[in-house]
Amino acid sequence: MYRHLERRLSDAVRDFLRRAYSLELAAIVIEQPPKVELGEYALPLAFELAKKLRKAPRKIAEEIIAGVGTVEGFDKLEVAGAGYINARVNRAALASALAADHKPPAAIPSGKILVEHTSINPNKAAHIGHLRNAILGDTFVRLLRCAGREVDVQNYIDNTGVQVADVVVGFTHIEKKSRAEIEALARQPRFDYYCWDLYARVSQWYGEGKEKNKENLQVRAQTLHAIEDATSETAAIADLISTAVLRRHLETMDRLDIEYDFLPRESEILHLHFWDAAFTKLKDSGVLTFENEGKNKGCWVTRRAGTSSTTEVTDNTDDSEQISEDDQKVIVRSNGTVGYVGKDIAYHMWKFGLLGRDFAYRKFYRYPNRHDCWISSIPSDKDAEKDHPHFGDVAEIYNVIDARQSEAQNTVIEALRGLGHNQAADHYTHFSYEMVALTPRCAAELGYALSDEDKARSYIEVSGRKGFGVKADDLLDQLIASAKQEVDARHPQLPDAERLPIATQIAIGALRFFMLKYTKNSVIAFDFKDALSFEGETGPYAQYAVVRATSIFKKAAIDSETFCRDVADNVSPGDFAQFLIGEAANAIWELWLAAAKTSYIIDQCIATTEPAYLAKHAFQLAQLFNAFYHLHPILSETDEKRKQFLLATVAVVRRELIRVLAVMGIAVPPVM
RNA sequence: GGGCGCGUAGCUCAAACGGAUAGAGCACCGGAUUUCUAAUCCGGUGGUUGCAGGUUCGAUUCCUGCCGCGCCUACCA
Incomplete structure (x- = not known):
């Protein structure tokens, strides 16, 4: 409104x-x-x-x-x-329309949107940094869908890269485990935790600084190479590890109500030769040039994004421009293998339907709500299904990827532009956000020894390679345990079977809100004290406001939704005018006005790719409501008209707050 | 060196295109509950918006320079 x-x-x-x-x-x-x-x-x-x-x-x-x-x-x-x-x-008119949930028609752009988020290397447990990515991405998907857009959610799986290779090396060379033994381990409940520790050990095994172990590093190179050959034993082991870890990631994210539609994997990009198709076009269009000399001799390179071709080369008779060495990005190595930016270019051509090739598809994971998540496959796979949703070939894309990769992202965009796909490049958005780091205090709590230099920093970067970080499932477990204590103390009469889901909803509310309240390009210095807080500017604060609103209606034995829908029968425009106009009504009007802003805020969030505005809005709405709640006893109100008006206020705010929280992926428990 | 980003209250963060008295939360101090749940509310303390210039009727916001910090700048992903 x-x-x-x-x-x-x-x-x-x-x-x-x-x-x-x-x-x-x-x-x-x-x-x-x-x-x-x-x-x-x-x-x-x-x-x-x-x-x-x-x-x-x-x-x-x-x-x-x-x-x-x-x-x-x-x-x-x-x-x-x-x-x-x-x-x-006109306050009365706006209030009447809002109460009736009247939605003026808005033009919704056509065309499907593809949001890619999460994209964790499937070689170790998810940590808090990955949570930020997934929560930002999932919330953005909900924002788009709330605005009426059609959205596909993809989670890119790099299952053939060095990170997976490293864990394979850990199993085969450090632990010397057989394929059958690894298979048995992979069936254990938190196999990703096992990999987390092993991955850190492998990094040590390679050696640090100057004291690299050449032999061990050679094993890594061999393993990486073997993984690319689908028929090898190593590839089979890599596949079973990465698939098991991927499943764990999906389970972890499912705890937060985060779902995906499709999981494109690098192995298929490789085996279905997406790169070959892209390579030809890139060469033909001059996006890639071959280097005959210099440090990148024998490589196919492109210009790194952000570098300019301003050098006034006068004697450049060639039609292809020369890129100075520093500005070159190697796409194809001199040994003929393709780097990840190259694969990414091919993948993004596929996203926009510009590659002329497609994956095969099979079902991979079914959510409790029976929604299917598909995974990429090859046509010869007996589980591949002919009848599958149409992925890719979309009008717009958003890639939720941290700020460190913005140069690589921009290089892909420039490549699309170089191929003449300006339309696609214009609709390619790198949804960039900053990392989650740990405060020195938090790192110390986790038992890491810190250098004096680190202690002086305001934050320390998480490192999967070092096994340094807070695992997503651990954090969730802690949040749930902490919320459970509170629920136990407040509602001892409830059976445990009811208290646990309440605690879980509160924990998820706290976590999701925590990750959304910071603006994207602010580094989150993670601290358990802040993350485990349920008071002040937090998810539970907003949930609590809804619970309070609900309990008023419960006590009055009125159904809030029905009341809201039939509000015109209970409160006339004249009543609204009476109670909303004038100096004394300003505070309540402020609450109504805030409640009317939801779709406006959602538009802002989408236009600026900034979900933090939504968290701010939820908090403001809850804050205004809590003040209102304190100031106006409703059930004891003797003026019947005024009582109806106050009930309408509660009903509308409750409805809007529930909606806003739902877009943030936060559900509201029945009691708190 | 080059590119991107950041610097606001003791701490963590806001402030849409430049707008009216720079706002929250936490912490600290003092209050509020025979009432619809105190995971709440009310009040107080706390600011030369890193520094210096410039543009403007008006700058936390835009421009220039400087200081400090982070990330990127691999034939890694």
């Missing part, structure tokens, strides 16, 4: 500017006044126009107000301060 009124206001103003001054403004800035007393919208455009029109801002503001006239849904426009135009909405 808020969004709709804003648009109407800006249309009216734009229309007037065109008529009166023949001015065409690209965007009309509309913000919110510092206090609701001043109105619901503020336009500072008179300041901007003062120069152009050579008039005082206040004078211009008055002209605009007079010229625009009445706008549907608004009571009036007025000049404020040095020249702001403040708009006051």
